[in-house]
Amino acid sequence: MSTSFPALTQFSHGGGCGCKIAPGLLSEILSRAPRGLMPAELMVGLETSDDAAVYRLNDEQALVATTDFFTPIVDDPRDFGRIAATNALSDIYAMGGTPILALALVGMPIAKLSAETIGEVLAGGAEVCRAAGIPIAGGHSIDLLEPIYGLVALGLVHPERVRRNADAQPNDVLILGKPLGVGILSAALKKGVLDAAGYAEMLAHTTQLNRVGSRLGGLAGVHAMTDVTGFGLTGHLLEVCRGSGLSAQVTLADLPVIEAAAHWARQGVVTGASARNWASYGSDVVWPDGAAPWQQALVSDPQTSGGLLVSCTAESAPAVLAAFHDDGFAQARVIGDLQALANGAAPGLRFA
Numbered sequence: 559m560s561t562s563f564p565a566l567t568q569f570s571h572g573g574g575c576g577c578k579i580a581p582g583l584l585s586e587i588l589s590r591a592p593r594g595l596m597p598a599e600l601m602v603g604l605e606t607s608d609d610a611a612v613y614r615l616n617d618e619q620a621l622v623a624t625t626d627f628f629t630p631i632v633d634d635p636r637d638f639g640r641i642a643a644t645n646a647l648s649d650i651y652a653m654g655g656t657p658i659l660a661l662a663l664v665g666m667p668i669a670k671l672s673a674e675t676i677g678e679v680l681a682g683g684a685e686v687c688r689a690a691g692i693p694i695a696g697g698h699s700i701d702l703l704e705p706i707y708g709l710v711a712l713g714l715v716h717p718e719r720v721r722r723n724a725d726a727q728p729n730d731v732l733i734l735g736k737p738l739g740v741g742i743l744s745a746a747l748k749k750g751v752l753d754a755a756g757y758a759e760m761l762a763h764t765t766q767l768n769r770v771g772s773r774l775g776g777l778a779g780v781h782a783m784t785d786v787t788g789f790g791l792t793g794h795l796l797e798v799c800r801g802s803g804l805s806a807q808v809t810l811a812d813l814p815v816i817e818a819a820a821h822w823a824r825q826g827v828v829t830g831a832s833a834r835n836w837a838s839y840g841s842d843v844v845w846p847d848g849a850a851p852w853q854q855a856l857v858s859d860p861q862t863s864g865g866l867l868v869s870c871t872a873e874s875a876p877a878v879l880a881a882f883h884d885d886g887f888a889q890a891r892v893i894g895d896l897q898a899l900a901n902g903a904a905p906g907l908r909f910a
């Protein structure tokens with residue numbers, strides 16, 4: 559961590575994916591906008607809150623398009639740039655796609671931050687795009703009160719390898735690629751109680767590219783995929799359930815968890831966004847009697863640059879887990895499954 563730059567989180571009211579507008583309010587806002595055009599080539603649009611738009615170019619190729627930007631979640635400018643870029647590319651991988659190019663989105667308080675500091679943020683983003691094998695081919699930059707950074711990301715995917723969040727099938731198992739808790743670690747950082755090892759762990763997870771998604775899109779048993787970000791595991795899994803018309807069961811004891819995050823959550827160190835997220839899930843979530851409040855904070859914890867959530871057949875689960883493990887996602891594991899809806903029941907999620 560460099561010390562020669564001003565601490566970036568002092569400029570942000572809430573960092574990373576924790577500054578996303580909560581799902582309930584977002585859908586209310588979006589419902590007020592007139593419905594846009596729906597060309598036949600648009601394979602994935604707004605309707606199921608999916609990770610990216612997908613537009614069929616020809617029989618072999620579809621364009622995947624997404625954008626993500628947010629305020630600083632860490633103090634170090636280069637680390638902030640790396641995390642934001644890794645997060646922005648994640649939605650391409652979550653559709654089964656491969657990124658081809660990015661544009662940078664930059665808003666910075668230029669009276670408070672030097673060109674050198676802002677340049678470090680951009681260098682962090684450039685480092686990640688280079689690792690992902692793509693150029694940053696342009697962008698847009700404005701003077702703003704709070705720093706924001708992110709990317710427009712474009713990718714390609716074979717139309718048959720597109721993995722929506724709405725195509726999960728009954729009896730699929732659910733596999734989560736990264737452990738939960740980076741939001742809790744960011745709350746500990748903001749409180750000044752996160753040690754160097756905790757910071758290193760947060761950075762390791764948030765800068766790990768979800769590249770394995772391109773490979774998973776090619777596995778026949780993989781029906782649906784999304785990435786877990788600002789709405790927490792519960793929010794993004796509910797998007798899968800609603801889009802697919804299914805109910806989910808998740809076993810709390812099977813969740814991969816960052817140990818330091820469990821420690822801080824038990825002490826009550828959590829983000830404000832987790833309570834907002836929880837409130838927005840409403841009655842679609844059944845919570846077991848006796849489960850601890852820190853576990854509730856964990857399943858609603860906003861994950862900045864979180865893991866892929868895969869819905870696949872039980873037969874393909876070993877191959878999915880092997881792909882994750884090969885790609886360095888050591889803590890990927892099965893966390894639950896999906897079932898058809900009972901007569902008249904609404905899509906929902908039950909924790910056990």
Ligand SMILES: Nc1ncnc2c1ncn2[C@@H]1O[C@H](COP(=O)(O)OP(=O)(O)OP(=O)(O)O)[C@@H](O)[C@H]1O
Nearest residue numbers: 575588604606607608609610626649785787788797
């Ligand atoms: N202003 C907006 N206009 C149109 N669509 C929007 C707007 N803001 C958000 N959306 C859409 O709402 C949905 C929000 O769902 P969600 O946050 O899970 O998406 P996401 O892009 O996968 O998030 P993340 O980038 O954090 O993974 C997405 O489909 C997104 O494209």
Ligand SMILES: [Mg+2]
Nearest residue numbers: 609649785787
């Ligand atoms: Mg997403």
